[in-house]
Amino acid sequence: MLARRRRQQLEQTKKVIYEGKLYRPLTEEQIRMIDDASMHIFEEIGVCVKYAPAREYWKKAGALVNDETGVCKIGREIVRDCIKKAPGNFTQYGRIDKHNVEQAAFRFYGGTSCEAVSIWDIETGEHRPPNIYDLSAGTRLCDALDNCDLIQSCCYPSELSKELPDINRYFAMIKNTTKHICTGPYRPESVDKIYKMANMVLGREDAFRERPFISLVCGVISPLIMDAGWTETLVRGVELGFPICSPSAPTCGATCPGTLAAQLVLCNVEALMSIVTIQLMKPGHPCFYSAVPMMLDHRDGSFTYATPEAWMQNCAVNQISQWYDIPNYSICGMCDSKVMDMQLGIEMGMGIIMGAMSGSNNMHGSFGLLEGGLTVALENFVVADEVVSMAKRVLRGIEVDEERIALDVFKEVGIGGIFLDQEITRKYSRTEIYYSKLSDRHNFAVWDAAGRPDYAAKAREQAIAIIKSHKPELELDKEVEAAIRAEFPEILPDAGKTMFEK
Amino acid sequence: MSCETIENIMEAVLDGATSEIIPLIDKALEEKHSASEILKDGLIAGMNEVGALFKEGEMFVPEVLISAKTMQKGMERIKPLLVSGDIETVGKVITVTVEGDLHDIGIKLVGMMLEGAGFEVRNIGVDVPASAIVEAVKAETPDILAMSAMLTTTMGNMKEVVDLLKESGLDERLKVMIGGAPTTPDYARKIGAFYGADASDAVKVAREIIRK
Numbered sequence: 001m002l003a004r005r006r007r008q009q010l011e012q013t014k015k016v017i018y019e020g021k022l023y024r025p026l027t028e029e030q031i032r033m034i035d036d037a038s039m040h041i042f043e044e045i046g047v048c049v050k051y052a053p054a055r056e057y058w059k060k061a062g063a064l065v066n067d068e069t070g071v072c073k074i075g076r077e078i079v080r081d082c083i084k085k086a087p088g089n090f091t092q093y094g095r096i097d098k099h100n101v102e103q104a105a106f107r108f109y110g111g112t113s114c115e116a117v118s119i120w121d122i123e124t125g126e127h128r129p130p131n132i133y134d135l136s137a138g139t140r141l142c143d144a145l146d147n148c149d150l151i152q153s154c155c156y157p158s159e160l161s162k163e164l165p166d167i168n169r170y171f172a173m174i175k176n177t178t179k180h181i182c183t184g185p186y187r188p189e190s191v192d193k194i195y196k197m198a199n200m201v202l203g204r205e206d207a208f209r210e211r212p213f214i215s216l217v218c219g220v221i222s223p224l225i226m227d228a229g230w231t232e233t234l235v236r237g238v239e240l241g242f243p244i245c246s247p248s249a250p251t252c253g254a255t256c257p258g259t260l261a262a263q264l265v266l267c268n269v270e271a272l273m274s275i276v277t278i279q280l281m282k283p284g285h286p287c288f289y290s291a292v293p294m295m296l297d298h299r300d301g302s303f304t305y306a307t308p309e310a311w312m313q314n315c316a317v318n319q320i321s322q323w324y325d326i327p328n329y330s331i332c333g334m335c336d337s338k339v340m341d342m343q344l345g346i347e348m349g350m351g352i353i354m355g356a357m358s359g360s361n362n363m364h365g366s367f368g369l370l371e372g373g374l375t376v377a378l379e380n381f382v383v384a385d386e387v388v389s390m391a392k393r394v395l396r397g398i399e400v401d402e403e404r405i406a407l408d409v410f411k412e413v414g415i416g417g418i419f420l421d422q423e424i425t426r427k428y429s430r431t432e433i434y435y436s437k438l439s440d441r442h443n444f445a446v447w448d449a450a451g452r453p454d455y456a457a458k459a460r461e462q463a464i465a466i467i468k469s470h471k472p473e474l475e476l477d478k479e480v481e482a483a484i485r486a487e488f489p490e491i492l493p494d495a496g497k498t499m500f501e502k
Numbered sequence: 503m504s505c506e507t508i509e510n511i512m513e514a515v516l517d518g519a520t521s522e523i524i525p526l527i528d529k530a531l532e533e534k535h536s537a538s539e540i541l542k543d544g545l546i547a548g549m550n551e552v553g554a555l556f557k558e559g560e561m562f563v564p565e566v567l568i569s570a571k572t573m574q575k576g577m578e579r580i581k582p583l584l585v586s587g588d589i590e591t592v593g594k595v596i597t598v599t600v601e602g603d604l605h606d607i608g609i610k611l612v613g614m615m616l617e618g619a620g621f622e623v624r625n626i627g628v629d630v631p632a633s634a635i636v637e638a639v640k641a642e643t644p645d646i647l648a649m650s651a652m653l654t655t656t657m658g659n660m661k662e663v664v665d666l667l668k669e670s671g672l673d674e675r676l677k678v679m680i681g682g683a684p685t686t687p688d689y690a691r692k693i694g695a696f697y698g699a700d701a702s703d704a705v706k707v708a709r710e711i712i713r714k
Contacts, residue, residue: 418607421567426518429564445687445699 014098015149018395019106020359025316031323034261038268039076046073047224047273051231057280079272082279088325090286092150092243093213095178095201095474101149103286103327106359108395110352110366110388111150112142113334114183114217116376119155120339122464123499130155130376136172137467137498141381143177144470147388148367148381152183152217155376164490166190167197170214171484174201175496178473182245182362184217188232191216193488195240200484201476208241215243217329220270222248222255226277234274238281245329245362246274247290251303252313254296260309264316267291271317275326288362289321290329305334305365305372306347315358327361333384334365336372340380340456344370348380348387356391379456379463386438393434404428437462468500507533508544511576515548516555518568523576537583545576549618557702563611570614592620593645593712598635599628600659605652608682612648612704619705632662639672646708647678648698654684661693677711679704 026034041047048070049055055072059065063074089104101109119130122137138154153169160168166185173181174197185191198208208214216237218230230246237244248270250256256266271291278287293313295304304310314330321328332355337344348368355363367384369376406424419425438458440447447453476484485491494502507530514523530540552569555561561569597613599606606628613623626638639647647667651657660680667673679696680689681704690697696711698704 418610420564420607420611421571422564423568426562426564426568429562443683443699445697446703449699 015101017102018108018356018392020108020318020355020357020395021106022395023315023354023357024319025312025358026319030261031320034264034268034320035323037265038272039079041224041265041269042074042079042272043076044073045224046071047226047269048072049226049231049273049277050228051226051235054226054231054235054277054281057277061280074276079276082276083272083324083326085279085283086275086289086324086326087284087286089327090243092180092182092215092286093211094180095211095213099149099179101180103361105322105325105327105361107327107361108356108359108363108392109149109361110333110355110363111148111179111182112138112152112154112367112381113331113364113369113373114152114154116155116369116371116374117158118371118375120370120375120377122378122460122467127375129158131159132157132168132172132492132495133497133499133502134376134378135169136176136496137500138376138378138381139173139176140470140472140498141378141463141467142367143179143472144466145367145381145385147385147392148179150180150182150215150362150364151177152181152364154367154369154378159492161490167193167488168491168495170194170197171488171491172495174198175476176472176498180213180215182215182217182364184219184245185233188229188236191233191236191240191242195242197484197488200480200487203480212241212243215245218244218246218274220246220248220274222250222270223266224269224273226273231277234277235281238278238285243286243288244274244278245288245290246278247271247292247329248274249292249294251294251296252309253298260313260316263293263313264320267293267313267317268320271321287326288329289317289324289326290362291317292329292331293317302336303372304336305331306336306351308350311351311354314360315354318355318358318360321361322359328359329362329364330355330360331365332360332363333368333387334373335368335370338371338375340370340377340383340459344380345383348384352384352387353391353394356388356395378467379460382459382463382466383438383455386436390434390436464500467498505533505535508535508539511540511544512548512551515545515569515573515576516551518565518572520568520572520575523572524579527576527579531583537580538585540580541577541584545573545580546618546620549573553615553618553702553705567611567614570618573618590620591622593708594622594642595624595646595648595708596635596638596642596644597623597625597648597650598630598638599650599652600635600656600663601629601631602659603651603653603656604628605682606650608652608701609648609650611701612650612681612698615701615705616648616708619709621708632659632666635663636666636670636672639667639676640670643675645675645677646711647676648704648708649678649680649695651680651682651685657682657684657689660685660689660695664693664695679707679711 050070058072063072065072092101142148142151218234221227248267250266252263256263271289295310314332317330318328332351335347367381511526597609616623681698687697698707
């Protein structure tokens with residue numbers, strides 16, 4: 001009751017929409033070839049659907065199903081029909097409307113990615129396993145930063161039991177944000193629990209179906225396997241109304257032939273096989289075209305996220321999703337660097353701008369992790385917020401109109417004149433230009449006199465200040481929280497607190 | 503003593519409302535406010551606030567300049583009404599761009615901000631030879647000479663000016679400050695001048711110089 005009333009009181013504003021149509025790595029012909037090759041794979045090789053209940057849907061639709069091996073071969077007409085049924089736009093709800101993400105082709109949205117197993121301690125600089133306070137702080141920070149739209153669990157709290165980590169993770173996140181949570185559980189059994197908890201948060205049974213403020217991220221095993229556990233999660237998630245991301249994540253040369261083209265074909269088949277499953281189950285259910293192509297460094301077998309190929313591939317994924325008109329889930333902005341150094345800066349800058357320009361709808365990794373997703377530095381979120389802002393400025397573009405061309409001002413001020421004190425300069429001084437909170441543009445003397453401020457140190461200071469001072473717009477009612485904790489006794493006493501609230 | 507109209511004048515300066523300042527000042531005069539009050543509590547108070555906001559990064563250069571324009575417009579209106587002694591100039595400054603250099607946006611910004619801070623400022627132009635600068639100092643007897651250069655090649659002329667001032671014996675009363683992209687605190691120290699890192703720093707330095 002209380003929660004609903006408070007929700008109605010909050011101001012209704014909407015997110016500004018930025019569209020990225022500027023970078024299109026593939027030609028129409030290339031996309032057709034990838035699409036055609038994918039259909040051949042569906043028809044001639046098939047995919048392995050390990051979870052029997054999911055296979056039933058394929059069977060019913062007319063696929064050739066081998067229940068012993070799990071392999072399903074399906075005709076392209078059925079695949080194309082499912083592509084058509086997958087909605088081209090849908091809403092990923094926040095707990096308040098102003099955080100709603102209205103998904104549609106080309107729209108640039110992003111956020112954190114899952115899920116680091118190490119953290120650079122924000123106060124001591126120590127490299128250590130993360131804890132529940134770190135997850136809460138990271139979520140809180142993302143709630144505060146304007147350019148984080150969708151929040152994944154940024155780190156795995158190492159004190160959680162291996163058997164029951166999920167409820168703690170979601171609870172800690174719900175306590176710290178009213179934005180859309182887009183993250184997956186470790187166990188299929190958790191889906192029902194998350195649904196129950198979400199309804200308790202919203203104040204009414206089945207309220208979640210009207211305001212699904214959580215998307216589930218599942219996964220597949222390359223090449224061509226829909227894993228049992230993840231598919232069970234996916235199926236249950238669809239039944240309960242969660243939007244689904246089920247990313248294909250092949251490594252080029254390991255789980256697909258070692259070419260970019262082949263990797264895109266595999267990404268396509270695997271992205272579509274989840275979509276087929278979902279649309280056969282429930283036509284029109286919101287789901288993403290999800291693929292996270294990764295590269296290998298063949299010199300030593302390292303996984304790499306931040307390479308030109310990886311960026312291009314993820315942008316190609318986005319482009320193909322636009323061809324099918326299904327919102328995309330991909331990665332750009334994730335870094336291979338272990339620390340916040342020059343390498344990180346380059347990786348974030350290039351990845352984020354390319355992803356934005358290609359219309360990345362769910363760019364998990366724009367609020368990047370380090371070490372290919374294994375390490376998190378919370379202060380990096382503040383940096384990411386800036387880089388994403390700059391990318392959005394590029395997407396906003398250059399406005400050319402009579403007023404801005406300002407011929408009359410040229411005439412008035414004339415040859416050799418100054419325009420700094422002209423009204424038109426002042427009028428647009430705040431909007432034509434993006435103002436950085438972190439980049440230092442002073443001359444040496446000023447910078448030197450200020451103590452040679454260090455970029456990462458500034459980011460850290462800002463991050464700590466935000467974590468300490470920011471509160472999400474909705475706080476859980478005490479009774480609601482007590483009821484949730486009673487229902488799920490595995491929730492740690494401090495779940496939801498940042499390290500400064502211990 | 504303050505009232506709504508005086509506050510509105512201050513806000514007009516803050517907002518850079520060039521079209522409103524004259525009607526507001528006329529209204530204040532009708533309400534029997536003195537020109538001195540309009541100057542101190544309206545115009546100068548407004549520019550002081552602008553300076554503070556600029557320093558904090560809340561106001562931007564184009565906004566500052568239009569605020570200064572507004573203040574100047576107001577100044578012109580009330581100057582004839584001011585009794586001598588009403589304007590207590592903090593100090594008198596000559597600003598100039600040295601020989602061989604045509605850049606003056608920075609020094610003009612410095613000039614505007616110094617005026618906003620209550621200094622009397624006279625800009626004597628660009629590409630001015632050392633001898634002409636010294637002549638101007640002789641004629642105007644400023645408290646401060648503020649020199650600007652944008653090019654490393656013209657920077658050396660600043661030393662020439664300082665040396666010439668010493669020779670002419672004008673360096674006793676006068677203080678020199680320099681600024682501009684290639685200049686550094688080290689170079690300023692070497693030639694016996696003060697250094698202003700940017701426009702608002704220049705105002706700070708000028709104030710400190712005057713106090714000594």
